[in-house]
Amino acid sequence: MRQEAVYEELEYLGKIRYGLKPNSEIYIKKNANNEILNYIADTTHMGVMDVDITTSLLKDNSNFVTLKELDQVKSKITNEEVNFVIFKCCLIENVWIVVKLSDSGYTVIDTFSEKPTFENLNDFNFSFGQNREAEEALYPYINFSFETMENLLHTVSPSFRGEFKDSLINKLQLELEKYNEEGN
Numbered sequence: 001m002r003q004e005a006v007y008e009e010l011e012y013l014g015k016i017r018y019g020l021k022p023n024s025e026i027y028i029k030k031n032a033n034n035e036i037l038n039y040i041a042d043t044t045h046m047g048v049m050d051v052d053i054t055t056s057l058l059k060d061n062s063n064f065v066t067l068k069e070l071d072q073v074k075s076k077i078t079n080e081e082v083n084f085v086i087f088k089c090c091l092i093e094n095v096w097i098v099v100k101l102s103d104s105g106y107t108v109i110d111t112f113s114e115k116p117t118f119e120n121l122n123d124f125n126f127s128f129g130q131n132r133e134a135e136e137a138l139y140p141y142i143n144f145s146f147e148t149m150e151n152l153l154h155t156v157s158p159s160f161r162g163e164f165k166d167s168l169i170n171k172l173q174l175e176l177e178k179y180n181e182e183g184n
Contacts, residue, residue, distance in 0.1 A: 011070065028070065086099070
């Protein structure tokens, strides 16, 4: 992939925020030098079992930059091909997906439930470990590639499908009202 195309795809993620958990952030994996492109030795079989990509590393946000910080880490555009970029985002269902963006599209490489935050022991949700149906429903999609991020979200997130449908209906309703006002 060309570097420009990678940055365009990453910036486009900000436009489909309605498909993600409200107020959640999109995180892009980086290395110690703040590089987000090809930061691990290239392997087309990279996934959750890769030594450099462990679940604990993926859950630690210090190894990521946010979408807002993308401009700061953009390196000088070169002719070097980009093999992949890793990012993670939280679905409306409160499940994180880790995605590898490459020439083959968007590939889900991991998924994990967000642990609830609590101030004291009384606020802790003890059913967290038992209620992981939304996460487990995503397991069949690990290592499955999608052509676009919208295709990925439509497939893995029932809530995204609902939000998309509602958004489309609202837009069509506004167009119909506008058309009716112009006709009268």
